[in-house]
Amino acid sequence: MESQLVIKVILIVAFAAFAIFLMLPGRGARHVAIRRLVMVLVLALTVLAVVFPNTLNAVAHAVGIGRGADLLLYGLIVVFIGNTLLQQRRSHHLERQITLLARRQAIVEARLPEAGNAPAADAPAGASASAAVSAAAAPAVSETASRRPGTAD
Amino acid sequence: MVPLFNEETVIASVVENALPVFPHIVCVDDGSSDGSAAAALAAGAVVVPHPINLGQGAALQTGIDYAIAQPSCSYLVTFDADGQHLVADAQAMVARLESEPLDVVLGSRFLDGRTELGWLKRLVLRTAVVFQRASAGIHLTDAHNGLRAFTRDAAAKIEIRQNRMAHASEIVGEIAKKKLRYTEQPVHVVYTEYSKAKGQSLWNSINILADLFLN
Numbered sequence: 001m002e003s004q005l006v007i008k009v010i011l012i013v014a015f016a017a018f019a020i021f022l023m024l025p026g027r028g029a030r031h032v033a034i035r036r037l038v039m040v041l042v043l044a045l046t047v048l049a050v051v052f053p054n055t056l057n058a059v060a061h062a063v064g065i066g067r068g069a070d071l072l073l074y075g076l077i078v079v080f081i082g083n084t085l086l087q088q089r090r091s092h093h094l095e096r097q098i099t100l101l102a103r104r105q106a107i108v109e110a111r112l113p114e115a116g117n118a119p120a121a122d123a124p125a126g127a128s129a130s131a132a133v134s135a136a137a138a139p140a141v142s143e144t145a146s147r148r149p150g151t152a153d
Numbered sequence: 154m155v156p157l158f159n160e161e162t163v164i165a166s167v168v169e170n171a172l173p174v175f176p177h178i179v180c181v182d183d184g185s186s187d188g189s190a191a192a193a194l195a196a197g198a199v200v201v202p203h204p205i206n207l208g209q210g211a212a213l214q215t216g217i218d219y220a221i222a223q224p225s226c227s228y229l230v231t232f233d234a235d236g237q238h239l240v241a242d243a244q245a246m247v248a249r250l251e252s253e254p255l256d257v258v259l260g261s262r263f264l265d266g267r268t269e270l271g272w273l274k275r276l277v278l279r280t281a282v283v284f285q286r287a288s289a290g291i292h293l294t295d296a297h298n299g300l301r302a303f304t305r306d307a308a309a310k311i312e313i314r315q316n317r318m319a320h321a322s323e324i325v326g327e328i329a330k331k332k333l334r335y336t337e338q339p340v341h342v343v344y345t346e347y348s349k350a351k352g353q354s355l356w357n358s359i360n361i362l363a364d365l366f367l368n
Contacts, residue, residue: 095316096314098205099207099211102203102205102211103211103214103218105204106181106202107201109201110179110219111194111199113199
């Protein structure tokens with residue numbers, strides 16, 4: 001039991017590092033740099049593990065795991081979870097950008113009803129700001145029948 | 154301002170019912186795949202079309218952005234597209250904004266006995282209310298009512314980042330954060346066969362929680 005302490009500490013530290021990483025502000029050079037460094041590190045470790053499979057076993061024993069294959073599995077889990085969290089955040093960010101883009105396009109492409117369909121109450125003269133609910137208290141929008149779609153503010 | 158998504162069969166009557174009272178109606182078409190946008194336009198509403206489906210929260214924010222870009226807009230009402238709200242309720246809410254020192258009037262279906270709904274839905278909505286009270290410090294009786302009235306200034310201060318259904322809780326949070334003066338107004342929610350069939354499934358409450366927490 002006690003021999004597994006080392007790997008437990010390593011795993012807990014790894015997940016704590018994820019948590020801290022995720023709480024840091026999302027962008028900036030440092031963030032990208034850390035991600036790339038971790039990526040290079042993971043790749044280097046993979047290559048080493050392929051070239052010297054026995055060291056994997058030795059390292060596993062050193063941290064209190066029976067087999068190198070188990071160590072590999074633990075490593076895979078850590079990388080997988082970290083990657084999932086990063087991707088989740090990325091897609092969140094992406095969704096936000098798409099939303100803002102779509103919103104801007106939607107407002108540019110707003111279509112106004114044809115003049116014939118505009119209700120009589122829409123007469124511009126009646127639209128003094130606070131006078132009547134029916135004139136000013138509109139759910140939005142000030143278009144008058146004469147305005148053309150392209151000229152919406 | 155009406156968030157619109159695949160309500161082709163009812164949107165025209167919703168717009169036509171509201172037009173005599175609210176001459177400026179904006180339908181934010183949230184990427185409907187049916188003829189909703191054309192129907193709303195033909196009925197006399199402005200249609201602001203999302204190029205893709207983003208969710209009701211995103212549609213509300215788009216509508217707010219569009220509305221406050223119009224200089225003559227002094228009040229803004231959010232109104233569901235499926236015909237479950239009454240125009241008279243919306244009118245009364247705006248009248249309160251005009252006559253009382255308020256920034257926001259929120260509709261509540263629990264303040265009087267007019268609205269009938271099942272015990273499970275009631276329970277879920279009650280739970281949401283408790284959650285909002287804990288997270289925003291605002292006590293409302295109805296957590297997810299689509300009928301709301303804002304003054305222009307209040308609408309400009311609200312920022313909805315929750316694209317999907319969690320926006321209702323987010324709006325309450327914004328009201329608390331921006332220290333807006335709010336009140337609730339009893340409104341009737343008409344559960345027709347149509348809106349029951351289309352309305353939010355209770356499964357959505359799980360999605361809402363997930364959206365709120367997994368940010």
